[in-house]
Amino acid sequence: MNTFDIAIIGAGASGLFAGSLIDRKFKTIIIEKNLIPGKKLLLTGAGKCNFTNIEKRSEFIKAYGENGSFLKFAFKAFDNSKCIKYFKVKGLKILITEDGRVFPESQKASDVRNILIDEINHRGHILLNGTTVKKISRNRSKFKIHTSNENFDVEIIILCTGGKAYPVTGSTGDGYSLAENFGHRIVPTEPALTPLKINRFKLNKLAGVTLKEKIAFVYKNKKIIFSERGDILITHDGLSGPAILNISKYIKPGEKISINLSNQDFGQTDKKLLNYASKYPKWSIKNIVKLFSIPESISSYLCESNKISSSKKISSLTKIERRKLCKDICELPFIVKEKYGFEKAMVTAGGISLNEVNPKSLESLLVNNLYFTGEILNLDGKSGGYNLQCAFSTAYLAVQNISNKLNK
Incomplete structure (x- = not known):
């Protein structure tokens, strides 16, 4: 049956990380329009994957400028030390550069991505590639996801389709229209880190x-x-x-x-x-x-x-x-x-207005059981591992809240 507890839309860094955290007892599907998941993640740091750094938490918040305070709960729940520990436990050898940037020792982004995919598979979740979400509708307490191939009924959605940076990787802003259909305001987008x-x-x-x-x-x-x-x-x-x-x-x-x-x-x-x-x-x-x-x-x-x-x-x-x-x-x-333009920008400035998202859970303040994580939000940080840490931290906080909700 095409019925799930949780659907994650977008298998980028944030979506894959969220999927790697969800307990196997919750029936979960990750829907990705590309044939290859984590396509943009593979290009991060010129393919070397600078996934965080060793700065203090206050520096991470400062790296996001006026919107940094929104992330204090996410970074508290899952900071850089927890991020490094997560990947070390999964067998990733870590390289820390003189300026504090953290990479896989192999300098291969594929090692980070593969750890997340392996964990998703280990937990028995479905990773559905090559499938585009056309529309999301709401029927009483459940969502119906209409895709290019089939439809799914789900209780909770995590929308993490990214922004518009690197459109060749599939980041074309699809998630914005899905959020707008539920009444969310999109802060005008522009290229950042370009x-x-x-x-x-x-x-x-x-x-x-x-x-x-x-x-x-x-x-x-x-x-x-x-x-x-x-x-x-x-x-x-x-x-x-x-x-x-x-x-x-x-x-x-x-x-x-x-x-x-x-x-x-x-x-x-x-x-x-x-x-x-x-x-x-x-x-x-x-x-x-x-x-x-x-x-x-x-x-x-x-x-x-x-x-x-x-x-x-x-x-x-x-x-x-x-x-x-x-x-x-x-x-x-x-x-x-x-x-x-976006073709060379590393991230997107603008996105879903933070005024309509609960910073303590990443749940929509307009629609129950709809969550947003990663670059789809109006959050863009400095280069140096800040943006991937944000993708992981927001995913962690959302999954933590969802798990608590479903366990009640």
């Missing part, structure tokens, strides 16, 4: 160069409104890398960003240049600039853009030349032409 195209970009010949641990700034009306420190990757038409991805949601086309290559203010940088000039008077400007942990190719670009010979000795640099160079080191400016 690379930037730069207007009149002059660094295109340096594509592939990475600036290690530099600060990127976002400006509004000539004032800095946001900054982020991290690696910055130069691309053929703009900028990418963790620092850029994390500021992308705060930027609109035509606005200014800048990179601080010294990670110090103008006065400190100028003083350091003077000290270098005194200590290494015969060194070339290009080699002096490299002392700020700036790649040689960028050092040459700074000299060229300021019409200074890169071979010129630092001791012969005029005050005007030094201050112009110093300004670019501290505030290398760019005007954003446009942001890449």
Whole structure:
């Protein structure tokens, strides 16, 4: 019979994790429109799967900005330490990088996905791939799920179809219309954690160069409104890398960003240049600039853009030349032409309004027994494992609440 206690719609990270937690005594089906479950999960962290990090819980909440407080119950129920323990118990060997990011030691996202699928199978749940949910209707206390192949009657639904990022993986926002049919409001969506195209970009010949641990700034009306420190990757038409991805949601086309290559203010940088000039008077400007942990190719670009010979000795640099160079080191400016769309965005900003979801259970405040987890919600965090942790934590809290409800 096509009757189930629980239906999970979407077999991404959140849906698979939810399925891996539900007790076998509850008849459960996971419905996925792709033929391959966890398709987007397989691409996470360039296929290496940065699934959490070792930051404090407060940092996880902060990573979600103004919406972070919504997640305090989810992160309390299932934080990063519990997440790491879960996968270790399942046999996954863990790699923790210097900056605290957590990966499978194998650097294979498939290892994480396969653990979840194996656990779902072990619990006897049905994983139905290649099936699209067309409509969900409500008949008294039960839902009827209408799919491309057959229909199902269920008591409880967990809707975790994700957002619109990486549409090639099937993330096309299908769940939004399903939620809207039950009266839920969708906060307008836009790409987040996405690379930037730069207007009149002059660094295109340096594509592939990475600036290690530099600060990127976002400006509004000539004032800095946001900054982020991290690696910055130069691309053929703009900028990418963790620092850029994390500021992308705060930027609109035509606005200014800048990179601080010294990670110090103008006065400190100028003083350091003077000290270098005194200590290494015969060194070339290009080699002096490299002392700020700036790649040689960028050092040459700074000299060229300021019409200074890169071979010129630092001791012969005029005050005007030094201050112009110093300004670019501290505030290398760019005007954003446009942001890449959902095709390159890692996550979706916007989604189901948090005002209509109970943060203590992830249950809809409009419809009983309807739950939302993961990226379908109006939640988007920084890069670095925050978003996958959110997918797991919200799934855990929802399943915990559902289990308590069904056990009564």
